[in-house]
Amino acid sequence: MAAAAETDKVTVALAQHLAGFRYEDLPAEVVSAARRGVLDWLGCALAGSRHSTLDILVSTMHELDTQSGFNLIGRNDQSGLLSAALINGQMGHVLDYDDTHMAGVVLHASSPVLAALLALAQMSGASGTDLIAAYVAGFEAGVRIGQASPGHHKGGWHLTGTLGTLAAGAACAKLLRLDPQQFVHALGIAGTQAAGMQQNRGTMSKSFHAGKAASNGILAAKLAQRNFDSSDEIIEGSRGFCRIYSETAVPQAVLDELGQRWEIVRNGHKPYACGVVLHPAIDALIGLRKQAGLDPAQVSEVELRVHPLVLSITGVVEPQTGLKSKFSIYHCAAVALRDGAAGVAQYTDQRARDPEIIALRQKVKVHADDTLDNDEAYARVVAGGREHTIHIDHAAGTVANPMSDDAIREKFMANAVPVVGADRAERICAWVAELEKQTDVRALMDLCA
Amino acid sequence: MAAAAETDKVTVALAQHLAGFRYEDLPAEVVSAARRGVLDWLGCALAGSRHSTLDILVSTMHELDTQSGFNLIGRNDQSGLLSAALINGQMGHVLDYDDTHMAGVVLHASSPVLAALLALAQMSGASGTDLIAAYVAGFEAGVRIGQASPGHHKGGWHLTGTLGTLAAGAACAKLLRLDPQQFVHALGIAGTQAAGMQQNRGTMSKSFHAGKAASNGILAAKLAQRNFDSSDEIIEGSRGFCRIYSETAVPQAVLDELGQRWEIVRNGHKPYACGVVLHPAIDALIGLRKQAGLDPAQVSEVELRVHPLVLSITGVVEPQTGLKSKFSIYHCAAVALRDGAAGVAQYTDQRARDPEIIALRQKVKVHADDTLDNDEAYARVVAGGREHTIHIDHAAGTVANPMSDDAIREKFMANAVPVVGADRAERICAWVAELEKQTDVRALMDLCA
Known part of the structure; x- marks a missing residue:
């Protein structure tokens, strides 16, 4: 060789x-x-x-x-x-x-x-x-x-x-x-x-x-x-x-x-069926939802701090199709909060146009932060008047935090x-x-x- | 419309x-x-x-x-x-x-x-x-x-x-x-x-x-x-x-x-079977050959002044194949002088390796001149001790000097x-x-x- x-x-x-x-x-x-x-x-x-x-x-x-x-x-x-x-x-x-x-x-x-x-x-x-x-x-x-x-x-x-x-x-x-x-x-x-x-x-x-x-x-x-x-x-x-x-x-x-x-x-x-740059934010919101027992109907504010690529690649605000929703940080945040998931079912044409998801998308604010790595994110959610925060160091599925063989199976x-x-x-x-x-x-x- | x-x-x-x-x-x-x-x-x-x-x-x-x-x-x-x-x-x-x-x-x-x-x-x-x-x-x-x-x-x-x-x-x-x-x-x-x-x-x-x-x-x-x-x-x-x-x-x-x-x-x-930027120089040498009744065996010097693209695109000095010879100003000049032509027969693998053509190629000097248009060329040939020059304003086959319907036929x-x-x-x-x-x-x- x-x-x-x-x-x-x-x-x-x-x-x-x-x-x-x-x-x-x-x-x-x-x-x-x-x-x-x-x-x-x-x-x-x-x-x-x-x-x-x-x-x-x-x-x-x-x-x-x-x-x-x-x-x-x-x-x-x-x-x-x-x-x-x-x-x-x-x-x-x-x-x-x-x-x-x-x-x-x-x-x-x-x-x-x-x-x-x-x-x-x-x-x-x-x-x-x-x-x-x-x-x-x-x-x-x-x-x-x-x-x-x-x-x-x-x-x-x-x-x-x-x-x-x-x-x-x-x-x-x-x-x-x-x-x-x-x-x-x-x-x-x-x-x-x-x-x-x-x-x-x-x-x-x-x-x-x-x-x-x-x-x-x-x-x-x-x-x-x-x-x-x-x-x-x-x-x-x-x-x-x-x-x-x-x-x-x-x-x-x-x-x-x-x-x-x-x-x-x-x-x-990938644990999620969308652009990889979105994964740290999804990890964050699914994590918060579980950890704090969030009720999606009570969510009033969602704030994300992410790597700048997230907005430049996936900044679509109002995706009209399932394929476009895979490139919307707003849609990803909404389904993560609503469903606690971001699999195939969360990115259909129907879900892209679902009024409940649209309402949630509109509550999401996203800030680009070039001090973050591309597998890192911060999230802040206010629900029922209470504030919750989380930090994801390395998104699931990356080299630093790989999916297990069982998870892949x-x-x-x-x-x-x-x-x-x-x-x-x-x-x-x-x-x-x-x-x-x-x-x-x-x-x-x-x-x- | x-x-x-x-x-x-x-x-x-x-x-x-x-x-x-x-x-x-x-x-x-x-x-x-x-x-x-x-x-x-x-x-x-x-x-x-x-x-x-x-x-x-x-x-x-x-x-x-x-x-x-x-x-x-x-x-x-x-x-x-x-x-x-x-x-x-x-x-x-x-x-x-x-x-x-x-x-x-x-x-x-x-x-x-x-x-x-x-x-x-x-x-x-x-x-x-x-x-x-x-x-x-x-x-x-x-x-x-x-x-x-x-x-x-x-x-x-x-x-x-x-x-x-x-x-x-x-x-x-x-x-x-x-x-x-x-x-x-x-x-x-x-x-x-x-x-x-x-x-x-x-x-x-x-x-x-x-x-x-x-x-x-x-x-x-x-x-x-x-x-x-x-x-x-x-x-x-x-x-x-x-x-x-x-x-x-x-x-x-x-x-x-x-x-x-x-x-x-x-x-x-194209009247010639090679890169279009080469055509003014070929026109020049075929023209000189005919006009002055040049004997290719007597040629001792060939000097060309051409648009800079000619050297950057077709500067191959020693082409080894027919396909490569189509991108050699040296080969084109040699066949134009030797055959008075630059058709399909001038760009075969055999002609690319023909000792007579190789000897002629080695006599060709090419100067880039950015004051020329890309359908323009000057040529100077010394043969049997006599110098001949020519200027081509617009190469044959270009918009300013198109091939006639008969020529296309x-x-x-x-x-x-x-x-x-x-x-x-x-x-x-x-x-x-x-x-x-x-x-x-x-x-x-x-x-x-």
């Missing part, structure tokens, strides 16, 4: 490392993170499979693609390979419930990466260890290239679309066992398709980015497999990714501690059981629990169909 | 205009430009259909897409709709011989737009006037959004990928007769897929951008047709196209003289005859000459198959 610390050839060095490492090189905590990631993501995709956005996407793709052979998760339906990756990727992200990497990069890596790999594995075949190695490679590429492109998110890009495409391309290249030169091209072809604007937040097009990243990643790796070429410097080149998609490119950062630090270990899992069951039933959900759990011993990933896709 | 001059809602106003105009609104010069554009592009695609890059793309797509029903130009082969658009789009651009819009935006609009439209027309049906209106709409969207995003190209983007996706999305939305709200969404879904880096210049991935733009544009319009949504402000939004893809966004420029100025009229057609025949034979090529010419009277575009695609 060559770590190639000092080189200008960043793309080549990354490709050599990713093409070269073996499953056996991965520490146990990496394998554990992969297992957690697969189970959590499958639950999100199953829950997302019933969202109305998917109905439109699936019927469009059936018109454009009459093939079958590749399972659509949770839908008892099939399509061609690229369409399956697109559809499964979108369903994984549509509820904004999928995992989030937060080490300098806000990336939902699993939707593009796993949607691509699970579709491609139905064509190429893959064992559990093949899947893990490829999944890990995707995280390495996506997160590291993001770390080398500071300001990328704030600049207006939706990282799950942009970095997600590179992540999916790298993951597929690993699954296909491309040689280092082909791997370079897979990154080059993937990178040159990287897209997705935050302007589309709160619309169907946001989760579409994850699906497109998945299908574009497969296309990149399959082309590279036949020696379709690209620049050898897509990451560091003067008109390459870091310099175009960021104002302060530091391409060398891609190679920091390569082979020693595995980014999948720093992945976060519970979340999976809550997501999966309504779609595939308890028995099938249990079988998926059991299958993923022994991921590294599985011989054919197709069995998992059959369980999820 | 609402021109909506003063509004903040740039995307909505553009969509209303594009959804609303009728074929009958188009001046005769617009229809003529469309006819010229279709014929020239088909020739480029036919010539490109035999390029080795296409063999890789086609075999990969056949593995990923087993459908048929949509013709691949020049290949006696079919695929599914999205793959056909991808493949035909790439073949249109692979030789760098396709038309170029140069009014502030260096965009090869026809490859993404026509590849998308001609594929989609095989599904939805379209008359000649439908095709013209949709083609014109694609130019309007792509070029105008580019004009509103200054510095986009120099920033490192390949406009045929980025703006090409918006152009193809708008064109398909027009062909499908989407209503104004759906048209807004088509722009939103197309824009959020916009990608392509100049880092990939000289590789197979460059023309891939044109193909991806075509297939992404179809996908955007077909999703929008089923009310898949997006932001209503993809052009002007604070995290929208102009602001992300440019450092000096002027979204309002999209609406300048809307309905009065039609951008397709300012399209340029000749170029088409040179491109098409080797692929489909003289008889078929004549029939395509005759069909396109009466484009506005044709009832079904499928007939054209059958002629080109």
Whole structure:
């Protein structure tokens, strides 16, 4: 495993490392993170499979693609390979419930990466260890290239679309066992398709980015497999990714501690079905509600002090749809107080327009405080004339306060059981629990169909 | 036809205009430009259909897409709709011989737009006037959004990928007769897929951008047709196209003289099969060679004075492949002097490595001069001890010095005859000459198959 610390050839060095490492090189905590990631993501995709956005996407793709052979998760339906990756990727992200990497990069890596790999594995075949190695490679590429492109998110890009495409391309290249030169091209072809604007937040097009990243990643790796070429410097080149998609490119950062630090270990899992920056405030209000036995009907004032990103990303005051409500700190605060929850049921179109929730939203005041970390929040609530306060240091589901394996399993069951039933959900759990011993990933896709 | 001059809602106003105009609104010069554009592009695609890059793309797509029903130009082969658009789009651009819009935006609009439209027309049906209106709409969207995003190209983007996706999305939305709200969404879904880096210049991935733009544009319009949504402000939004893809966004420029100025009229057609910035220098050397009866074997010095873009885009000194030689001013100068030509035959892998051409390339000196226009060049050649000089004011094929209809027809025949034979090529010419009277575009695609 060559770590190639000092080189200008960043793309080549990354490709050599990713093409070269073996499953056996991965520490146990990496394998554990992969297992957690697969189970959590499958639950999100199953829950997302019933969202109305998917109905439109699936019927469009059936018109454009009459093939079958590749399972659509949770839908008892099939399509061609690229369409399956697109559809499964979108369903994984549509509820904004999928995992989030937060080490300098806000990336939902699993939707593009796993949607691509699970579709491609139905064509190429893959064992559990093949899947893990490829999944890990995707995280390495996506997160590291993001770390080398500071300001990328704030600049207006939706990282799950942009970095997600590179992540999916790298993951597929690993699954296909491309040689280092082909791997370079897979990154080059993937990178040159990287897209997705935050302007589309709160619309169907946001989760579409994850699906497109998945299908574009497969296309990149399959082309590279036949020696379709690209620049050898897509990451560091003067008109390459870091310099175009960021104002302060530091391409060398891609190679920091390569082979020693595995980014999948720093992945976060969401207890709530909305933007991750909202989680500390939700933690705070659910905590206060329980702790002080608050009666939502008695609440007269709600004041939140949060990281500035909360207002810039999720400042929607009067969301009109379920998708938009996932980007409203006001809506999140209201459902947290009203329901003591922020799951799938709290972000429907109906709840976005519920008069009781609207009334509560209007009582919420939010202050940005740049001295706070992005997993931190303060809340103050006045109810029945009494004031209550709370401070959340690290939101649940972050690296500093991770969801337990049991909590991830519970979340999976809550997501999966309504779609595939308890028995099938249990079988998926059991299958993923022994991921590294599985011989054919197709069995998992059959369980999820 | 609402021109909506003063509004903040740039995307909505553009969509209303594009959804609303009728074929009958188009001046005769617009229809003529469309006819010229279709014929020239088909020739480029036919010539490109035999390029080795296409063999890789086609075999990969056949593995990923087993459908048929949509013709691949020049290949006696079919695929599914999205793959056909991808493949035909790439073949249109692979030789760098396709038309170029140069009014502030260096965009090869026809490859993404026509590849998308001609594929989609095989599904939805379209008359000649439908095709013209949709083609014109694609130019309007792509070029105008580019004009509103200054510095986009120099920033490192390949406009045929980025703006090409918006152009193809708008064109398909027009062909499908989407209503104004759906048209807004088509722009939103197309824009959020916009990608392509100049880092990939000289590789197979460059023309891939044109193909991806075509297939992404179809996908955007077909999703929008089923009310898949997006932001209503993809052009002007604070995290929208102009602001992300440019450092000096002027979204309002999209609406300048809307309905009065039609951008397709300012399209340029290439006499040479290489980057358009190279054309003034090639004109100069072919002109000198003819005028002075130069013997290439006697040439001892070649000096060029050109616009600075020539060196920054096409400064490759020792190109090793045909694709890379299209971005080498040194190679272009050498073949212009040696062959008196710069057509498809001058940019093969073999010519890139030809010792005679390499020796000539090494005699070429290039000076950037920012007082020159980008369609202007000076050349000085010493041959057999005598010095010759020439000045080109406006390169052939530009708006100020356009190719004649006859020249476009000749170029088409040179491109098409080797692929489909003289008889078929004549029939395509005759069909396109009466484009506005044709009832079904499928007939054209059958002629080109």
